[in-house]
Amino acid sequence: MKQQFAIALALAAAASTATAQSSVTIYGVADAGLVLERGGPAGNVQALGSGVASASRIGFKGKEDLGGGLTASFQLENGHSIDTGAAGQGGLLFGRQAYVALSSTTLGSISAGRQYSPYYKALRDVADPFVVGLAGNAMNMVATTSRVDNSVEYTTPRVNGFSADVLYGFGEVPGDTAKSRTVGAAVSYTGPESLPLNLVLVHHQRDNALATARSRSTMLAARYRVGSVTTHASLSHNQDLLQRASNDALIGATVTMGQGKWLASAIFHRDQSTLSQDARQLAIGYTHNLSRRTDVYTAYAHISNRNGAVFHVGNATDNGTGTGGFNLGVRHVF
Template structure:
């Protein structure tokens, strides 16, 4: 009799868990393309690359309704290289994202490995290439993307205004400033206009110096044309400051879309290094989930600057890059 009671209780528990779990979704991106690079120190390079426009990935996300306007959720996202099958992000199991979240009327709090507010502003507002292809703004702008051991709070949106703050624990005994990350953004998004002011700072391993990046980015839509602009002031660990400026556009052309951008990077060192990137691209949808793409980017380095044309997942080796490939979203 006891076995039957325990079985009934177990079935009831499983049923309750199944009902409480609102949704679990498996999703991903499969992206592969031909990448031609010119101007590298070791010579020209041709390869089939993964994650040219968007990093190839497989992810799991879920959301549970807790009642009273509260919900719990999670994201576990693995990056992989479709050309070889190897794991991305240095072999991390969930190297793209891994976090748990509680959200409600007062906003959302999440903990784990997450995208920094500065990166989200660059990707979602500033860059017409959405930090992908040969036009990736991170070829010249601040290249970091994620913060480990982080806590993030995103406010509700009110009349188009919202804020996003993040703290990344350095997890070093005796000094909480060592390896610490602090970031945030304030944004306005209403109708055709989007504006965001973002900042990110990271202390070094000794807490004796830090990098610092502050960016103002904007986007404006008029029918099928979207204009993009951004300006960033930066400081590296040696205290050298630099400036990045971006102008870009995306234009609907039938079912497809043309992309173009120009980026100017200047530093204030004694050498006055300077790099300029110009890029164009075209996306042609074959369906809602699949598109063909092509892109071309070129960087001119001056006075010892050494930037390369990369893609969404590759930093690149040359000063000229050409992409041609296919991307499927599932």
């Protein structure tokens, strides 16, 4: 009996230690808003949109302290449409993110699964004042791949403000490693509080299914804060699968005023081909915090297309159909 009691105590102590060293968090976003579109080929659109400022989602993330500065973690994130209850990302269970990672305080981190590309993170976190949401979403004009399946990513520790990450997405085609392959890489700098500057130089490329053509994008993005004003800028050079080149330039600002925040940006697309299908997007928006977790938002954007360019005003989860778009909605984060 005493031996069984001692074993039970040991197991309880081990369970207590494991609980103290690991954690799992359930989180999410519930976002719905009015979406008005103008200038589409099929006419104007009035709709209730889901995930207008931020995609609606529910996620699970956890980590375990393995000791010696080593941590294991995972993230599983499901996207869905709050207006209909349908699954997002084509019905994938965890279509937003699904990965497992090992991190070291001295060696950096490595993750594997379905995860965001370095290019997308630079656009979202540094370049775009709209954080790739609302009608002013930079992805209306700046082409990128947001998530990469079957990918492995390595991120270095940050040293004197500098860090780098490299991502490789396996095409998984038997006999040919180049088909459907994705490669991304970024070098970034984050300044101290006395120099609130963020800089990112990032590259993304993807081979087509036959490895006969490759799309490429390279971007330099910057963000700088002065008091309540944050300025944003980026310049990118692109080459699509048809080897047509283009340049994208973005300039924007975020202005915090009490519980509110004003957002504005201008994006210019220059087609370097003989078609000269240029375009310009102008956008303005406002978000107001009702609490730490809930805000209301509104935004408007307009795109001017030239010579047959077909860019549309969308939002965080909708590519849009028109050249003008208006949003009004509410977002709750939990």
